[in-house]
Amino acid sequence: MNSKFIYLSKKRAISLFLILQIFPFLMVADHVSILKNVGLWIGFEVIIIGLIFLWQLKPIKEFDEREKSIVLKWKGRIIDHGLGVFMIPLVTICIYPEIEAWTLYCIAAGPAYVVFIIYHILMKKELGYFFYES
Amino acid sequence: MNITNNLKKIRLEVGLSQKEFAEMCEVSRQTIHAVEVSKYTPSVELALKIAQNLELAVEEVFQLKGKK
Numbered sequence: 234m235n236s237k238f239i240y241l242s243k244k245r246a247i248s249l250f251l252i253l254q255i256f257p258f259l260m261v262a263d264h265v266s267i268l269k270n271v272g273l274w275i276g277f278e279v280i281i282i283g284l285i286f287l288w289q290l291k292p293i294k295e296f297d298e299r300e301k302s303i304v305l306k307w308k309g310r311i312i313d314h315g316l317g318v319f320m321i322p323l324v325t326i327c328i329y330p331e332i333e334a335w336t337l338y339c340i341a342a343g344p345a346y347v348v349f350i351i352y353h354i355l356m357k358k359e360l361g362y363f364f365y366e367s
Numbered sequence: 368m369n370i371t372n373n374l375k376k377i378r379l380e381v382g383l384s385q386k387e388f389a390e391m392c393e394v395s396r397q398t399i400h401a402v403e404v405s406k407y408t409p410s411v412e413l414a415l416k417i418a419q420n421l422e423l424a425v426e427e428v429f430q431l432k433g434k435k
Binding site: 297298299300360361362 | 393394395397398400401407409410412413
């Protein structure tokens with residue numbers, strides 16, 4: 234069946250990887266060891282690619298009108314609240330600029346994943362995939 | 368919701384399961400269930416398709432609340 238979702242193709246993954254190369258420059262500015270910088274860099278890339286994979290989970294079938302409206306509603310919420318979560322590190326760095334990159338990374342990535350996973354579960358629940366009701 | 372329906376009653380009278388009826392209407396079983404319990408108001412297209420599959424007029428399946 235046809236699907237209107239955009240998948241993480243090889244070409245898109247390479248483009249994404251190239252875009253993500255800006256992160257080491259941000260990390261280098263933090264004056265921590267090279268190893269830690271590399272770790273953080275890889276971590277950021279894994280987080281971002283992971284979020285994109287979650288976003289573009291392939292549906293096993295074509296959605297009907299009700300399912301499409303539910304998916305759109307929850308994806309809208311993910312954008313709103315997910316971006317809200319990314320405000321946490323931005324606000325933190327404004328208030329406390331001496332914060333370590335590792336801490337910043339944890340407070341950015343952790344809540345973002347939680348929002349994505351919880352919202353996907355709630356979306357699946359609303360779609361009626363968990364319980365059989367008749 | 369301002370729209371009620373007696374889809375479940377009619378479907379059971381016809382002897383169709385939710386799954387069979389969903390396949391006839393080209394939607395998921397969950398959507399048929401959501402329509403039956405008035406959790407979801409179908410589009411005009413789906414409402415017409417449901418009525419057509421039951422060989423009834425759309426207003427025999429769906430009614431505005433408070434109208435007979």
